[in-house]
């Protein structure tokens with residue numbers, strides 16, 4: 001059965017995608033961090049005619065990400081698509097720097113590192129599902145990673161933290177696509193749409209300018225269509241260019257090394 005995992009599927013874009021993917025012959029694995037909302041979303045997808053299964057994890061800690069991966073490998077035998085969608089936006093205006101339980105700057109941890117580790121752990125399931133898709137929901141809001149201060153101890157701003165986490169997702173996309181070339185696992189990233197009407201946009205006190213329908217359609221295109229396209233960054237449905245740092249192999253190698261080191265430090 002076609003099996004699709006969506007992280008952060010209990011609200012906003014993720015929930016929209018889970019509902020849209022509900023169809024006979026499709027199993028949607030709905031990820032969430034709140035048990036009540038997770039049950040509610042699973043019930044919604046089921047009512048819409050799909051098969052839905054829930055998986056609960058707070059992605060701000062790598063141990064929880066690791067446990068989620070273990071659980072998925074135990075419960076499922078394949079993955080046809082993985083949508084790394086869960087994320088934190090700018091937060092409330094004036095909110096300061098935060099760290100995950102692993103001591104990692106929080107947006108880097110949730111928006112990037114959790115997806116980095118989860119995807120790598122789920123590669124065996126994706127290989128079974130090949131031709132399979134990984135879709136990283138990034139953003140047009142990108143900021144280069146300063147490898148002398150990637151945890152943003154100095155010069156923190158929520159926009160910068162968000163932007164570097166989103167560029168890191170795109171750098172990971174390009175790397176993984178290259179690594180999996182020829183294995184039938186296609187990896188792409190996108191900016192779904194600008195300022196959709198979702199929780200993170202509301203929390204930041206910004207007026208929405210686009211609809212979930214718009215961002216949802218662009219994301220679903222990468223889940224369902226586009227054949228063998230891999231290693232690309234899309235702005236909506238337009239093949240686009242990310243921040244120049246994403247095309248610098250040395251920067252990508254530094255990010256890979258930093259990510260492996262952070263995962264090792266957290267999990268041993």
Ligand SMILES: NC(=O)c1ccc[n+]([C@@H]2O[C@H](COP(=O)([O-])OP(=O)(O)OC[C@H]3O[C@@H](n4cnc5c(N)ncnc54)[C@H](OP(=O)(O)O)[C@@H]3O)[C@@H](O)[C@H]2O)c1
Nearest residue numbers: 008010011012013058059060085086087195196198199200
């Ligand atoms: N909105 C936009 O205009 C826009 C533009 C560009 C890119 N994006 C990207 O689109 C994606 C979806 O965001 P959205 O706009 O739909 O915002 P949202 O409504 O705030 O959804 C974010 C999702 O991430 C989940 N999440 C946050 N922290 C988590 C954690 N520690 N552990 C597990 N799950 C966590 C949330 O869970 P809960 O349901 O429990 O809150 C929620 O399901 C994000 O990656 C975002 O960066 C959005």
